[in-house]
Amino acid sequence: MTEALSRLPKMDRVLDAAALATTPWRREVVRRVAEGMLAALRDAIRRGAGAPTVVPDAEQFAVQVAARLEALCGPHPRAVINATGVLLHTNLGRAPWSDAAIAAATTAARACDLEVELDSGQRGSRFAWTRPLLAAVIGAPDVHVVNNNAAGLLLACTVLGSPGGVALSRGQMVEIGDGFRVATMAAAGGCRIVAVGSTNRTHAADYEAALAPGPDGSASAILWVHLSNFEQHGYVAEVALPELAAIARAHGVPLVADLGSGSLGTGLPAREPTIASYLEHGADVVLASGDKLLGGPQAGIVAGTREVVERMRRHPMARALRPDKVTLAALHATAASHAGREPPPLPLHRMVAWTLDELRTRAAAVADALGLEADAVQACDATIGGGSLPGDRMPSIAVRLPAGGRASALARRLRTGEIAVVGRIEDEAVWLDLRTVDPRDDARLVAAARTALR
Ligand SMILES: *Cc1c(COP(=O)(O)O)cnc(C)c1O
Numbered sequence: 001m002t003e004a005l006s007r008l009p010k011m012d013r014v015l016d017a018a019a020l021a022t023t024p025w026r027r028e029v030v031r032r033v034a035e036g037m038l039a040a041l042r043d044a045i046r047r048g049a050g051a052p053t054v055v056p057d058a059e060q061f062a063v064q065v066a067a068r069l070e071a072l073c074g075p076h077p078r079a080v081i082n083a084t085g086v087l088l089h090t091n092l093g094r095a096p097w098s099d100a101a102i103a104a105a106t107t108a109a110r111a112c113d114l115e116v117e118l119d120s121g122q123r124g125s126r127f128a129w130t131r132p133l134l135a136a137v138i139g140a141p142d143v144h145v146v147n148n149n150a151a152g153l154l155l156a157c158t159v160l161g162s163p164g165g166v167a168l169s170r171g172q173m174v175e176i177g178d179g180f181r182v183a184t185m186a187a188a189g190g191c192r193i194v195a196v197g198s199t200n201r202t203h204a205a206d207y208e209a210a211l212a213p214g215p216d217g218s219a220s221a222i223l224w225v226h227l228s229n230f231e232q233h234g235y236v237a238e239v240a241l242p243e244l245a246a247i248a249r250a251h252g253v254p255l256v257a258d259l260g261s262g263s264l265g266t267g268l269p270a271r272e273p274t275i276a277s278y279l280e281h282g283a284d285v286v287l288a289s290g291d292k293l294l295g296g297p298q299a300g301i302v303a304g305t306r307e308v309v310e311r312m313r314r315h316p317m318a319r320a321l322r323p324d325k326v327t328l329a330a331l332h333a334t335a336a337s338h339a340g341r342e343p344p345p346l347p348l349h350r351m352v353a354w355t356l357d358e359l360r361t362r363a364a365a366v367a368d369a370l371g372l373e374a375d376a377v378q379a380c381d382a383t384i385g386g387g388s389l390p391g392d393r394m395p396s397i398a399v400r401l402p403a404g405g406r407a408s409a410l411a412r413r414l415r416t417g418e419i420a421v422v423g424r425i426e427d428e429a430v431w432l433d434l435r436t437v438d439p440r441d442d443a444r445l446v447a448a449a450r451t452a453l454r
Contacts, residue, residue, distance in 0.1 A: 088386025165192025245282020262288025
C-alpha cells in the first residue's frame with residue numbers, strides 16, 4: 001500500500017503534463033480538481049489495502065483530469081427524452097415548460113421590469129402581475145409564491161403555527177420522496193408539531209384535544225396533508241376537510257392544507273382534487289407545487305384568505321423563500337395558459353390528452369422506422385406521478401425494444417447516447433412510452449434507439 005501511495009503522481013508533474021498544457025482551464029482550477037481526484041485515488045488504495053491498484057503516471061493522470069474537467073464544464077443539466085411514461089417525473093425535472101413559459105423566462109433572464117412600474121417609474125412588486133392572475137385562475141382570494149411547496153409548508157407552519165405549534169394527524173405524517181417528510185419540514189423553522197390520533201384512525205376529538213388549553217398550551221393551527229403517494233385501507237378513519245374546517249373555526253385557528261399536486265381542474269382527470277375545492281371545503285390556505293399538475297416551473301403556490309396570505313407574505317422568512325425572476329416569468333406564462341377557454345396549451349395537459357389511437361399511430365411509425373415487428377407496439381400504463389392520486393394510471397402505448405436478455409445494458413446505451421433517452425425496463429425489454437414524449441422528438445427518439453440497438 002505505502003509503495004502504491006508513493007507512486008502517486010506529483011502535482012507539479014501532472015499540471016505540466018502535455019494533456020493539460022493546451023487546455024483552456026485556469027491552473028488553480030485544474031489543481032483543485034486534480035487534488036480531489038488524487039485524494040479519491042489515495043482513498044481507493046488505502047481501502048483496497050493489499051489488492052493491486054493500478055496507479056497512473058503523471059501523463060495518464062493528466063488525461064483523466066482533463067476528461068473530468070471536460071465533463072464538469074460541459075452543459076448540465078442535459079436534455080433527455082422522457083419515455084418513462086411518468087408524466088411528472090421528479091428526477092427528470094417534473095413538468096416540462098410550455099414554449100410560452102420558456103420565452104417568458106428568456107425575456108426575464110435579461111434586464112426586465114421585475115420591480116419597477118414602467119408607467120410611473122416607481123418601485124413595484126415582483127408579484128404585481130402573477131399574484132392577481134394566479135388568484136383568478138385558481139379561484140382564490142389571494143395568492144403568494146415561494147420557491148417550492150416545501151418552502152410554502154415551512155413558511156405556513158412558522159407563521160401560523162406560532163406559538164402553540166400545528167396539530168397534524170399521525171395518519172398524515174407522510175414521506176413524499178427522497179427522504180422528504182412533511183412533519184420534519186413543517187418543524188424545520190422551529191414550529192412544534194402536535195401529533196394527533198393514530199396511524200390509521202384520527203377523530204375530531206383528537207384535534208379538539210390538541211386545540212384545548214393544556215400544559216404545553218394549545219396548537220395554533222391545524223395542518224392537513226393530502227396523502228399524495230399512498231392510500232390507507234381497512235380499519236381507517238380521517239376527519240374530512242369540511243369537518244376539520246368547522247373545528248378550526250370554532251377554535252379560531254387557521255387550517256392549512258398541503259395539497260401538493262395543485263390541479264386547477266382544467267384538462268386533467270376529474271379525480272384530482274383542485275386547489276379551489278380545498279378552499280371551498282374551508283381551508284384558510286392551500287399549498288401546492290408549481291411543477292406538478294399546474295404544469296409550470298418549480299414554485300410553491302400559497303393560495304388562501306387575504307388575512308392569512310398577507311401574514312405569510314409579511315413574515316421575514318418570506319424574503320428568504322422568494323422565487324427568482326425567471327421562475328416568476330415562467331409561472332406567469334403558465335398561469336396565463338390556464339386562463340383560456342380551451343384546456344391549457346401546456347405540455348403536461350397535451351400528454352394527458354393524447355388518445356390511444358394517436359399514440360398507436362406514432363408508436364407504429366417509430367417501430368417501423370426501427371425495423372421492428374408490429375408486436376413491438378404494446379399497450380401499457382402511464383402514471384401521472386408528482387404527488388397526484390396514488391394509482392392514477394392512464395392507458396398508454398409503448399414501443400417495446402427487444403434487448404436479448406440485456407435490458408439494463410440497452411437502457412444504459414439509451415441514456416448515455418448523444419440524444420439521451422430514459423425508458424422503462426419491463427419483461428427483459430426496454431419500453432419507450434409515447435405518452436410522455438413530445439411528438440416533435442419522435443424523429444430524435446428513433447435516431448437514439450437506432451444507435452442504441454446497433
Ligand atoms: C410534492 C409534495 C410536496 C413537496 O413539494 P415540492 O414542490 O417538491 O417542494 C409537499 N407536500 C405534498 C403533499 C406533495 O405532494
